[in-house]
Every structure is written in structure tokens, then in C-alpha cells.
Amino acid sequence: xxxKLVLIVTVCICTAFTTLTDYPIDGYExxxxxxxxxxxxxxxxxxxxxxxxxxxxxxxxxxxxxNLKDKAADSLDVFFKDSPEFQNAINNLFKGLxxxxxxxxxxxxNPNAIKYAHRNETAGxxxxxxxxxxxxxxxxxxxxxIYPNNYEKRVQLLKTKVVKAGVWGLTDEHTxxxxxxxxxxxxxxxxxxxxxxxxxxxADHMLSVSNNGAASIVWREVLLMxxxxxxxxxxxDEEALTYFKTTDKKVLTDLGNTVVNLPLxxxxxxxxxxxxxSFFTKGANTYVGDKGGSIGTxxxxxxxxxxxxxxxxxxxxxxxxxxxxxxxxxxRIRYAQAPALKDAAVYFxxxxxxxxxxxxxxxxxxxxxxxxxxxxxVAIVEHPDKTTYMVVLMTxxxxxxxxTDHMNLATNIDKxxxx
Numbered sequence: 494x495x496x497k498l499v500l501i502v503t504v505c506i507c508t509a510f511t512t513l514t515d516y517p518i519d520g521y522e523x524x525x526x527x528x529x530x531x532x533x534x535x536x537x538x539x540x541x542x543x544x545x546x547x548x549x550x551x552x553x554x555x556x557x558x559x560n561l562k563d564k565a566a567d568s569l570d571v572f573f574k575d576s577p578e579f580q581n582a583i584n585n586l587f588k589g590l591x592x593x594x595x596x597x598x599x600x601x602x603n604p605n606a607i608k609y610a611h612r613n614e615t616a617g618x619x620x621x622x623x624x625x626x627x628x629x630x631x632x633x634x635x636x637x638x639i640y641p642n643n644y645e646k647r648v649q650l651l652k653t654k655v656v657k658a659g660v661w662g663l664t665d666e667h668t669x670x671x672x673x674x675x676x677x678x679x680x681x682x683x684x685x686x687x688x689x690x691x692x693x694x695x696a697d698h699m700l701s702v703s704n705n706g707a708a709s710i711v712w713r714e715v716l717l718m719x720x721x722x723x724x725x726x727x728x729x730d731e732e733a734l735t736y737f738k739t740t741d742k743k744v745l746t747d748l749g750n751t752v753v754n755l756p757l758x759x760x761x762x763x764x765x766x767x768x769x770x771s772f773f774t775k776g777a778n779t780y781v782g783d784k785g786g787s788i789g790t791x792x793x794x795x796x797x798x799x800x801x802x803x804x805x806x807x808x809x810x811x812x813x814x815x816x817x818x819x820x821x822x823x824x825r826i827r828y829a830q831a832p833a834l835k836d837a838a839v840y841f842x843x844x845x846x847x848x849x850x851x852x853x854x855x856x857x858x859x860x861x862x863x864x865x866x867x868x869x870x871v872a873i874v875e876h877p878d879k880t881t882y883m884v885v886l887m888t889x890x891x892x893x894x895x896x897t898d899h900m901n902l903a904t905n906i907d908k909x910x911x912x
Contacts, residue, residue: 517554517820524693525652527672528701531679540677547825547835554817557838559809560881561802564604569761572599572799576608583610586905590898593889597791599799600882600910611791617765618887619867620789621844622703624769626797626871628712629818631753632696633811635718639725644810650726651693657730658688661713662706663776669698669707700818700842705773712772716749716781737780746782754785756807757793760800766793791885794871798883802873816840819873827896828870828886831903840873860894868895872903880911 518532534540536551564571579600587594595613636647662684669688672679684706690698692714698707717733718725737745753769767790771783797806806812819840829841847862857863870886884906888895 517552517557517817518550520554520817523554523648523652524697525691526694526697527674528670528679528694528697530674531672531677534677549835549837549839550820552820552838554820557813557817557820559802559804559813559816560601560875561604561799562804562809565803565805565809567803569796569799572607573609574607576610579608580610582909583612583906586902586909587612591888591890594898595791595887597795597885598882598906598910599795599884601802602880602882602910614792614795615766615790616887617788617790618869618889619846619865620767620769620787620794621846621867621869622705622708623789623794623842623844623869623871624787625699625703625708625773625844626794626815626819626842627753627757627767627769628699628708628715629696629815630756630797630806631715632692632711633807633815634756635715635752637807637811639718639723644808647811648814651696652691654692654726655689656692656695656710656714656733658684658686658706658710659730659734660686660776660779661709661772661774662686662688663774665705665774667702667704667706669702669704696818703843706776708773709777712749712753713777715752716745719748719752742780742782745780746784749781750784757797760797760806762793762796764788766790766796789869789887791887794885795883798871798873798885802883816873827868828872828884828899828903830896831900831907833904833907834874836877838875840875842871844869856892860896861892863892865889866891866893866895868899870899870903874907876911878911882906882910 518529518536520526521529521533531540535542583598595616597611597614600608636650640646663686665683668681668683670679670681684704695707695710698704699711717728720736721728750770754764757767765788768785768788770785770787772778772781800806801812801816804812806815819842820838825839827843829839845860845868847860847866848864849857849862850864851857853863855863860866860868866889868888872884875881886899886902
């Protein structure tokens with residue numbers, strides 16, 4: 494997400510929202526996401542390409558389920574009770590690490606004996622691309638409003654509603670995968686204004702390669718769903734453009750802010766625990782402004798994960814669909830890259846934002862900001878032996894790429910929970 498702080502000195506502001514997560518690779522027929530067809534062909538051997546996916550990446554979308562459905566009636570308070578022995582063990586993992594490391598971890602292997610531990614869990618961080626989960630929530634919230642009693646129509650709209658990128662998709666350094674089913678050719682490039690994809694594909698681009706343009710486009714469609722309601726499914730790109738050109742920018746800004754933040758409030762997540770304040774691309778600012786700033790906390794995001802597993806994020810089917818979209822079936826990075834997780838299914842989102850001030854003569858580079866250096870990891874981990882837990886890790890360690898620390902913490906947390 495864009496950082497709007499202004500420094501008097503000359504600064505280099507660099508944003509990066511890097512994560513690689515894919516919908517389960519057997520999901521093409523269900524979603525229409527063409528990239529998944531290629532993964533199916535690689536798995537079957539029809540396309541010969543070195544397969545680098547870990548064992549945990551091969552779950553069928555039909556095999557993905559929610560882990561806390563039996564505790565759907567429980568309040569969030571039940572999950573945040575102190576577990577002194579577990580807490581002490583987690584504390585020991587942070588010895589020697591920067592004090593800016595913040596964490597929530599919830600072991601739900603035994604739903605009747607849940608263990609919770611935390612570290613600076615209410616500290617606020619720039620959420621970066623973790624904020625795209627709030628956009629995803631906004632999308633499913635609006636789908637439920639358009640089709641309150643028909644989930645199949647919601648999926649059909651995701652699959653068949655094709656929208657154009659426009660200026661909203663500009664600009665982002667992240668490429669998107671574009672697969673031609675007829676020629677079996679894959680290209681990767683940045684989003685251009687003429688690109689057209691279904692809502693499902695834009696949502697996948699938003700999560701699978703963390704494309705900022707795709708995130709702004711999905712957010713735009715969420716705004717339009719709220720504005721047009723039942724008329725949205727038949728709305729054309731031309732009608733949408735007319736709406737944006739003829740509506741006051743403040744009205745659009747307020748509406749855009751509401752559609753991604755109100756669903757969080759409805760989950761009992763306060764504005765100080767998690768909020769979004771600006772779109773992910775400069776192109777979006779043609780029509781909408783920024784409002785309220787962005788913040789994320791380990792506690793706020795954990796509240797989301799718990800209710801996702803309970804089936805309470807919108808409803809059970811929506812929660813499951815969102816979890817599928819978080820499923821890691823590509824090259825794993827940062828926290829999820831830990832070798833200890835290779836056999837586990839990982840539902841993951843990562844986000845980072847770094848900012849450099851080179852006037853001080855200090856070393857500063859990619860993921861090594863000397864003004865800000867946020868790196869956040871959100872993961873649900875499910876091992877074949879049924880060990881299951883959730884982690885939200887947020888850091889702001891200056892002048893250091895924290896990816897290795899995230900990976901090492903993942904290894905140690907996994908070992909601690911499984912022993």
C-alpha cells in the first residue's frame with residue numbers, strides 16, 4: 494500500500510507486497526481461472542516442466558475444510574485465554590531478536606484444548622499486502638448482499654463477470670501470469686489498462702502474485718457492487734466509468750473506505766486493530782482518495798483467521814472459498830518457506846513495505862529500509878498428522894531483510910507445537 498509520509502530530506506520510498514499463493518490446482522473447472530489449467534497439465538505430465546511444488550501443495554479444493562466449525566458458537570474470548578506453559582515456550586523463541594517482532598499464535602490441533610500465545614499483539618504495523626485479505630472479505634460481503642440466498646449464483650458471478658483493468662490496474666511492478674489454453678503458452682507481464690479478466694481471476698492475481706493492480710480492481714468492483722446492488726451483474730464497463738466520472742471524489746472515497754472496513758468491524762475487529770485507508774495503485778487515485786490510514790495488528794488479523802475457520806466470515810461457504818484462495822500451491826517464501834512446512838498445507842499471505850532515506854549514508858535496499866521496513870506473515874498450517882495452528886507475525890526491523898528470521902521462527906514454532 495502506498496505510504497503518504499513526506500520527509501524533508503530526500504528519500505526513496507519503495508513498496509513491495511510479495512507473496513505467492515494459488516487456488517488449489519484442480520480448481521479450473523470450478524473457478525475458470527485459466528492459470529490453474531496449466532498447473533493441472535504439469536501435474537499430469539502433459540506439459541513437461543520441472544515440478545517444484547512441495548507435497549503440501551497438492552490438496553484438492555474438495556479436501557480443504559474449516560477446522561473450527563464445531564466451535565462456531567464460541568465467542569472470540571474462548572480462543573484468547575492464557576496458556577502459561579505455551580506462552581513461556583514461545584517467549585524463549587524470541588531471545589536475541591529485535592523488540593519490534595510481534596506475534597499471535599493459536600494451536601487448534603485439539604479444538605477442546607486450544608493454546609494461545611502472543612507477543613506485542615496489539616502493536617500496529619503497516620499491513621502491506623496482508624490488507625488484501627480485507628479486500629477479499631469486502632468482495633464476499635458484497636456477493637452475499639447481491640445474492641443473499643444463493644451461493645451458487647455468487648460463484649457464477651465470480652466466474653463469469655469479466656471486467657477491464659482501466660487506470661486502476663496501473664502501476665505495479667509485479668507481473669501476472671496469463672495462460673492461453675488453446676496454445677498452452679504462458680506469459681508474465683505487468684497489468685495494462687486493456688486487460689480483461691473475470692472477478693475470480695482478478696482475485697487470484699491479487700493473492701497469487703500479490704498484484705497491486707488486481708487488488709485495486711477487485712476493490713473497485715466491491716465499491717461498484719455496493720453502489721449498484723442488484724444491477725451490478727449486468728453493469729457494463731462503460732456504465733462503471735460514467736459513474737466514476739460523474740460522482741464526487743469524496744463520495745467515492747467514503748464509499749470505498751466503508752466497503753472494506755465495515756465488514757471488519759462486523760467481525761468485532763476495531764479500527765485500531767485492522768483498517769485500510771488507501772487503494773494499492775496510483776491509478777486508483779484518479780477517482781478515489783485516501784482516508785484514515787492503514788494499520789494491522791497480530792491480534793486483529795488473528796480474529797479474522799479464527800472466524801474464518803469457524804465459518805463466520807460472511808457465512809460458512811464464503812469462509813471456505815476465501816480459505817481456498819489463500820492456499821499455498823506455488824513457490825513458498827518467507828515464513829512459508831521453512832522446510833519444516835513442506836508436507837503441510839499452508840494458507841498464507843505475506844506483505845511488506847520498506848522506505849529508505851539515503852541522505853544519512855546508511856546501507857539501505859530492497860526489504861532493508863532504514864526508515865520503515867515492515868514484513869508481515871499470516872499463515873494457517875495443517876500437517877498430515879492433523880497438527881493445525883495459525884500464526885500472525887509482524888515485524889519492522891530496520892536495515893535488515895527479515896525473511897530468514899521469519900523462516901527460522903516458522904521452523905521453531907512448528908517444532909515447538911509438534912513436539
